[in-house]
Amino acid sequence: MSADPTQVLAFETDCHIFSGCGFPAPGLHSFLFEPLWGNGDSNLYFNKTMLLALLGSIIIVGFFWAAFAKPKLVPGKLQMVAEAGYDFVRRGVVYETIGKREGEKYVPLVVSLFFFVWMMNLWSIIPVAQFPVTAIIAYPAALAAIVYVLWVSLTFKRHGFVGAFKNFTGYDKSLGAVLPLSMTIELFSNLLVRPFTHAVRLFANMFAGHTLLLLFTIASWYLLNGIGIAYAGVSFVMVIVMTAFELFIQAVQAYVFVLLTCSYIQGALAKGH
Amino acid sequence: MNPLVQLAAETENPLLPPIPELVIGFIAFVIVFGFLAKKLLPNINKVLEERREAIEGGIEKADAAQTEAQSVLEQYKAQLAEARHEAARLRQEAQEQGAVILQEMRAEGQRQREEIIAAGHAQIEADRKAAASALRQDVGKLATDLAGKLVGESLEDHARQSGTVDRFLDELEAKAEAVR
Numbered sequence: 001m002s003a004d005p006t007q008v009l010a011f012e013t014d015c016h017i018f019s020g021c022g023f024p025a026p027g028l029h030s031f032l033f034e035p036l037w038g039n040g041d042s043n044l045y046f047n048k049t050m051l052l053a054l055l056g057s058i059i060i061v062g063f064f065w066a067a068f069a070k071p072k073l074v075p076g077k078l079q080m081v082a083e084a085g086y087d088f089v090r091r092g093v094v095y096e097t098i099g100k101r102e103g104e105k106y107v108p109l110v111v112s113l114f115f116f117v118w119m120m121n122l123w124s125i126i127p128v129a130q131f132p133v134t135a136i137i138a139y140p141a142a143l144a145a146i147v148y149v150l151w152v153s154l155t156f157k158r159h160g161f162v163g164a165f166k167n168f169t170g171y172d173k174s175l176g177a178v179l180p181l182s183m184t185i186e187l188f189s190n191l192l193v194r195p196f197t198h199a200v201r202l203f204a205n206m207f208a209g210h211t212l213l214l215l216f217t218i219a220s221w222y223l224l225n226g227i228g229i230a231y232a233g234v235s236f237v238m239v240i241v242m243t244a245f246e247l248f249i250q251a252v253q254a255y256v257f258v259l260l261t262c263s264y265i266q267g268a269l270a271k272g273h
Numbered sequence: 274m275n276p277l278v279q280l281a282a283e284t285e286n287p288l289l290p291p292i293p294e295l296v297i298g299f300i301a302f303v304i305v306f307g308f309l310a311k312k313l314l315p316n317i318n319k320v321l322e323e324r325r326e327a328i329e330g331g332i333e334k335a336d337a338a339q340t341e342a343q344s345v346l347e348q349y350k351a352q353l354a355e356a357r358h359e360a361a362r363l364r365q366e367a368q369e370q371g372a373v374i375l376q377e378m379r380a381e382g383q384r385q386r387e388e389i390i391a392a393g394h395a396q397i398e399a400d401r402k403a404a405a406s407a408l409r410q411d412v413g414k415l416a417t418d419l420a421g422k423l424v425g426e427s428l429e430d431h432a433r434q435s436g437t438v439d440r441f442l443d444e445l446e447a448k449a450e451a452v453r
Contacts, residue, residue, distance in 0.1 A: 031287065047294075053297055061305060061313075065313065068317040073323055073324050107314070109310070111314065112306040133298075136296040138290035138291055138294030143298070185401050
């Protein structure tokens with residue numbers, strides 16, 4: 001990663017407890033990468049997360065290409081697995097929230113989103129890569145922006161300008177005097193806060209998960225000296241436990257991301273209040 | 274100090290997305306979306322649809338076969354019921370016809386019997402009459418002969434003229450009638 005060969009990892013490798021060296025705690029610096037190519041000060045560079053993102057895309061396309069390029073009526077094993085994943089998103093997420101008639105159009109987008117996010121999350125525990133791409137805010141933000149543009153434009157297309165405004169503000173006459181306040185809050189919540197939380201929810205979960213994994217991994221290494229070895233064992237068990245937990249969280253976060261996407265689209269398509 | 278730690282200290286906010294990553298993230302997603310939406314998912318949708326049709330076609334065929342079997346069974350049942358009905362009707366008819374024939378035959382027998390009896394009676398009557406007239410002649414002749422022999426002359430012509438014998442016999446008959 002770095003030009004300096006002693007700086008392969010984000011912490012000093014020869015640092016142990018009782019050797020007069022403080023605990024190299026993980027922090028924001030664990031989420032920064034020196035460019036593999038180009039200059040970090042300019043906007044022209046290529047780093048590890050970009051490599052993983054593109055590699056992840058290729059893996060997803062490759063997987064679905066192998067499964068669906070020449071699909072058979074009686075599926076093979078790979079096709080069956082891919083079909084199960086596809087069917088889960090289509091039926092379990094899109095049809096459940098938007099409905100079959102309206103939702104069919106958005107199935108490709110939601111399926112792509114789900115598998116893309118999941119893959120980016122999965123990088124967290126894939127050896128050598130071991131970094132969740134979605135723990136860099138730019139990636140969830142790009143996806144959330146796509147979803148945001150989609151549902152906002154859908155709202156305008158479906159309801160016209162006034163209808164869209166009513167949709168965004170949750171316009172409801174029966175609220176009476178509270179209506180201006182409620183409309184302000186709803187407008188703020190829907191148009192400004194929603195895309196932010198959509199992206200940050202994913203980002204923060206992956207960020208925290210990676211930090212936890214780093215913490216226990218570094219601790220296992222750091223404690224590997226004298227009496228600390230016993231504690232290192234405990235810490236290493238935690239690494240394994242957290243890895244399993246992350247595996248679960250990665251899938252859940254991908255699911256939540258597309259579920260919210262569908263819920264936003266559904267809200268945009270729904271009849272005005 | 275680690276240069277990355279220094280970099281982290283300089284970088285102000287982890288929530289501010291760096292533009293290059295944003296662009297690459299967008300491109301990476303568009304690659305996935307493009308392949309899935311344009312080629313791979315339509316591919317699999319077609320096959321899923323074909324599979325659904327194949328399964329539904331099989332079910333429809335089975336349904337059709339079952340419906341046909343049901344209708345054939347009903348036809349058979351209807352035919353069987355009709356045949357039973359027909360048989361019952363025929364039996365009934367035969368019974369009725371038999372009864373009528375029996376009745377007719379009985380009436381015919383009766384009639385014939387009566388005819389025979391009547392004919393017998395007539396025959397008997399005729400025979401009796403013939404026998405009576407023959408007897409009368411014979412008795413008359415015998416009596417006349419007998420009387421002629423006793424008297425010594427033929428009384429035949431006389432008797433014939435006078436009708437004595439006949440008168441006698443008539444009297445006799447009248448007596449017999451009276452007794453009876």
